[in-house]
Amino acid sequence: MTAYPIGTEVACDGPTADTDCPDSAAVAARFASRSARQVRADGRADGWRWRRRDRRLVDLCPNCAARPAA
Ligand SMILES: [Zn+2]
Numbered sequence: 608m609t610a611y612p613i614g615t616e617v618a619c620d621g622p623t624a625d626t627d628c629p630d631s632a633a634v635a636a637r638f639a640s641r642s643a644r645q646v647r648a649d650g651r652a653d654g655w656r657w658r659r660r661d662r663r664l665v666d667l668c669p670n671c672a673a674r675p676a677a
Contacts, residue, residue, distance in 0.1 A: 617646045617655075620665035622674045632668035 619628035634650035647655070647666070654669030 617643060617650055617666050619655075619668035619671055620660075622667075622671040624660060628668060628671055630668060630670055632670070634666075 617634040619632040621628040634646050640646045640649050656667045656672035657664050658667055
């Protein structure tokens with residue numbers, strides 16, 4: 608999970624724990640979305656997915672979500 612309290616940005620955590628997202632993607636901020644929860648809902652509409660990794664949730668952009676976890 609990469610959610611900042613200021614600006615509410617949800618960034619991609621990359622295809623694996625040791626690999627940064629090649630696109631350095633982040634959910635595009637919506638005007639009406641302020642909380643991380645709202646931003647995640649926006650991202651989900653754009654193909655973002657959440658995945659459980661090492662007992663925590665990570666955010667994956669559409670590109671990374673399409674790759675199998677290494
Ligand atoms: Zn990504």
